[in-house]
Amino acid sequence: MIAAQQVLEAARALVAAFAANDTEAYFAAFSEDATFVFHGHGRVLPSRAAYRELWDQWQRDGFRVLACEPSNPMVSLHDGLAIFIHDVTTRLQVDGRVVDSQERETIVFQQQEQGRWLACHEHLSAMPEQLPPI
Known part of the structure; x- marks a missing residue:
């Protein structure tokens, strides 16, 4: 269970950096070859680097993270990889407007040689409110 707790802590730090609009800490949570x-x-x-370029453009255009509240975290471990899934309620400033969204996010973490867990893939999906349960 130690590895799962380490992944949860890495995910918590990543989300906290995003919620604080802390660009440097946020991008430090990802490996250089991460995909998005x-x-x-x-x-x-x-x-x-490709995401950072896009992020920097968003920031120049007035994009800001105002809040990000995670819920329903889940971790599964797979031989040096971990899949972290959670729901997020996010409040952003976009084009001078405040936008709220509900999304589900999957982040794949890879354990580095020194034991640190870095995100190597992130997939964000919208959670439509009116879909019937399956």
Whole structure:
């Protein structure tokens, strides 16, 4: 269970950095070769540098994270990898407007040689409110 607790702590730090709009701490939580899939963006981002470039552009355009509340965390471990899934309620400032969203996020963490867990993939999906349960 130690590894699962380490992953939960790494995920908590990543989400806290995002919620604080702390760019440096947020991107430090990802490996250089991390990939990103966001439901509101038209293409896969193939690296941390590609996402950072997009993030910096968003920031120049007035994007700010105002709050991010995670819930329902789940971790599964797989030989040096961990899959972390949670729901997030996020409040953003976009184009001068405040936007609230509910999403489900999957983050794959990989344990580094020194034991630290870094995110190597993030997938964010919208959670439509009106879908019937399956």
